[in-house]
Amino acid sequence: MKTQSDLYRELPGVDELLRDPDIAGLVAREGQAVVADACRSVLGHLRDEISADRVDAESLSVVLSRVHAAVKDELNRVMGYSLRSVINATGVILHTNLGRAPLAEKALERIRETAGTYSNLEFDLPSGERGKRDVHVDRLFRQLLSAEGGHSAGRARTPVAPHPNDLRDTGVPARTPEPSISTIVVNNNAAAVLLALNTLAEGHEVIVSRGELVEIGGSFRIPDVMAKSGAILREVGTTNRTRLSDFEHAINERTRLLLRVHRSNFEISGFTEQSSITELVALAEKHKLPLMEDLGSGALFDLRSVGINDEPGVLDSLRSGVHVVTYSGDKLLGGPQAGMISGREGLVQKMRKNSLFRALRVDKLTYAALEATLLAYVKRDYDAVPALRMMQLPKSEITNRCEALVSQIGSGDLRAELLDGESLIGGGSAPSAVLPTTLIALTSRHLGASELAARLRALDTPVIARVEEGRVLLDLRTVFPEQDKVLRHSLVQIAAE
Numbered sequence: 001m002k003t004q005s006d007l008y009r010e011l012p013g014v015d016e017l018l019r020d021p022d023i024a025g026l027v028a029r030e031g032q033a034v035v036a037d038a039c040r041s042v043l044g045h046l047r048d049e050i051s052a053d054r055v056d057a058e059s060l061s062v063v064l065s066r067v068h069a070a071v072k073d074e075l076n077r078v079m080g081y082s083l084r085s086v087i088n089a090t091g092v093i094l095h096t097n098l099g100r101a102p103l104a105e106k107a108l109e110r111i112r113e114t115a116g117t118y119s120n121l122e123f124d125l126p127s128g129e130r131g132k133r134d135v136h137v138d139r140l141f142r143q144l145l146s147a148e149g150g151h152s153a154g155r156a157r158t159p160v161a162p163h164p165n166d167l168r169d170t171g172v173p174a175r176t177p178e179p180s181i182s183t184i185v186v187n188n189n190a191a192a193v194l195l196a197l198n199t200l201a202e203g204h205e206v207i208v209s210r211g212e213l214v215e216i217g218g219s220f221r222i223p224d225v226m227a228k229s230g231a232i233l234r235e236v237g238t239t240n241r242t243r244l245s246d247f248e249h250a251i252n253e254r255t256r257l258l259l260r261v262h263r264s265n266f267e268i269s270g271f272t273e274q275s276s277i278t279e280l281v282a283l284a285e286k287h288k289l290p291l292m293e294d295l296g297s298g299a300l301f302d303l304r305s306v307g308i309n310d311e312p313g314v315l316d317s318l319r320s321g322v323h324v325v326t327y328s329g330d331k332l333l334g335g336p337q338a339g340m341i342s343g344r345e346g347l348v349q350k351m352r353k354n355s356l357f358r359a360l361r362v363d364k365l366t367y368a369a370l371e372a373t374l375l376a377y378v379k380r381d382y383d384a385v386p387a388l389r390m391m392q393l394p395k396s397e398i399t400n401r402c403e404a405l406v407s408q409i410g411s412g413d414l415r416a417e418l419l420d421g422e423s424l425i426g427g428g429s430a431p432s433a434v435l436p437t438t439l440i441a442l443t444s445r446h447l448g449a450s451e452l453a454a455r456l457r458a459l460d461t462p463v464i465a466r467v468e469e470g471r472v473l474l475d476l477r478t479v480f481p482e483q484d485k486v487l488r489h490s491l492v493q494i495a496a497e
C-alpha cells in the first residue's frame with residue numbers, strides 16, 4: 001500500500017511534462033508560458049486529489065497516462081474565448097442577452113479600416129487643428145432628421161416618388177421655421193437619459209406619468225436614473241390613467257422638464273388614458289418648459305412597412321415638436337451600442353458642455369460602426385442593416401428555408417415539424433410588435449425539451465432556441481441564411497446520437 005508521499009513522488013515535475021512529445025506540440029502552438037501554467041494547474045489538482053485520499057496508485061497511473069489530455073483541456077479552458085458567436089434561433093431580432101443588433105457588413109469593414117490604425121477622430125483635417133469626435137455622425141443625423149432628408153413621403157419638398165420604406169409621416173403639420181436638430185452620442189441610452197436629465201433638471205423637478213415609471217431589463221429604472229442625475233421626480237396621475245391636467249397641476253416654479261417614457265416591455269390595456277404627445281408639446285410650450293421623450297428603441301425606419309403600427313419613430317417624435325429624444329444605437333436602429341440624444345440645438349449644446357458628456361462618451365469603434373450604419377439609412381439601403389433585413393424577411397422565404405432544413409434531418413432521434421408562429425422585434429419595442437413566421441418544432445425520442453435545448457447550446461457554435469410546451473422551437477428569421485448549413489449539420493449530428 002503506497003502512502004500519500006509515495007504518490008506525490010510519482011507526480012512528474014513541470015519541466016518533465018513540458019518535454020512530453022504531446023505537450024511539446026502544445027508549447028509550439030501556444031507558447032511555453034501558458035502551457036507551463038496549465039501543467040502547474042493540472043499537477044496542483046492531482047496533489048489536491050492525493051491529499052484528499054481520492055486517488056490510489058492504480059487510478060493515479062491511469063490519470064498520468066493521459067496527463068497530456070488533461071493539460072490540453074486546461075489550456076482550452078483558459079485560452080478559449082469566453083465571448084463567442086452563437087446562432088440565434090429564438091426569433092427575437094433584438095435579443096438583449098444575445099448582443100442586440102448584429103452589425104452591418106459595412107460597419108465591420110469601417111471598424112477594421114479605422115480602428116487598427118490612426119484616424120481623424122478628433123482632428124480637423126483642413127485646418128490641422130483639434131476637432132470634435134461628434135462631427136462624424138452629427139451631419140448624418142441632421143440629414144436623416146431634417147425635414148428634407150427625413151425620407152418622409154408626405155413632406156418631401158421636391159416631388160420625388162416616395163420610397164416604400166420612407167419614414168412615417170405623422171400628419172403633424174410642419175412647424176415653421178423648422179428647428180435645427182442636433183445629435184450627440186453617448187455610451188448607451190441609459191447614459192443618454194442620465195446626461196439629459198442632469199443637464200436639464202439637476203436640483204429641479206421633472207414631471208412623469210406614474211404609468212411610465214418603467215424598469216427595462218438589466219435594472220434600468222427611471223426613478224433610479226432620475227435620482228442619480230440629481231433631478232427630482234414628480235410623479236403624476238395613476239398607473240393606468242394620466243390626464244393632461246395632472247401634468248398641468250404639477251407644474252410649478254421648480255419644474256424644469258416634462259418627461260415621456262416609452263413603456264417598452266409592457267402594455268397597459270383596459271381603462272387607460274395617456275395624454276397625446278401633441279397635447280404635451282402644447283403644454284410644455286405654454287409653460288416654456290422642454291419636453292423630453294425617452295423612446296428606448298427609437299426607430300429611424302418606417303416600421304409600418306413591416307406591419308408594425310404602434311411603435312413611434314424618432315422622426316415622429318421630433319416632428320410632433322418634442323424638444324429632446326433619447327434612443328439606443330443597438331435596438332431598432334441596428335447599429336452599435338450607443339445612446340443618442342437628438343433635439344433642439346440649444347438644449348443639445350448644453351449637454352455637450354456638461355462634463356458628464358466627457359465621462360459617457362463613446363470610442364472610435366462606435367463612431368466607425370455608427371457612421372456606416374447611418375450611411376445605409378441615407379442610401380435607404382435597409383437590407384444592409386441585418387436587424388432591418390430580418391424584419392423585412394417575408395414568411396414565405398422563412399418557410400422555404402425551414403422546409404429545406406427539415407427535409408435533411410432524416411429519421412434519427414429527432415422529429416421535426418413546421419408550425420406557424422411569431423417572431424419578436426424585442427429590444428424594448430412594444431410586446432405586440434410581432435411578425436408572422438414559420439417555426440421548426442423539434443422533439444427528441446430520448447431527450448426532454450430542456451435537455452435538447454441544452455444539447456443545442458453545447459454545440460461548437462451554440463444554437464439558442466425557444467422551449468415551449470415541451471418542444472424546442474427554432475425560428476430561422478434570426479438565423480443568418482449562411483448559418484443554415486451549420487445548423488443543419490448540427491441537427492443531423494444530434495439526430496444520429
Ligand SMILES: *Cc1c(COP(=O)(O)O)cnc(C)c1O
Nearest residue numbers: 188189190216262264296328428
Ligand atoms: C432600452 C431602453 C433603455 C435603455 O437603453 P440602453 O441602450 O440599453 O441603455 C432606456 N429606456 C427605454 C424606454 C428603453 O426601452
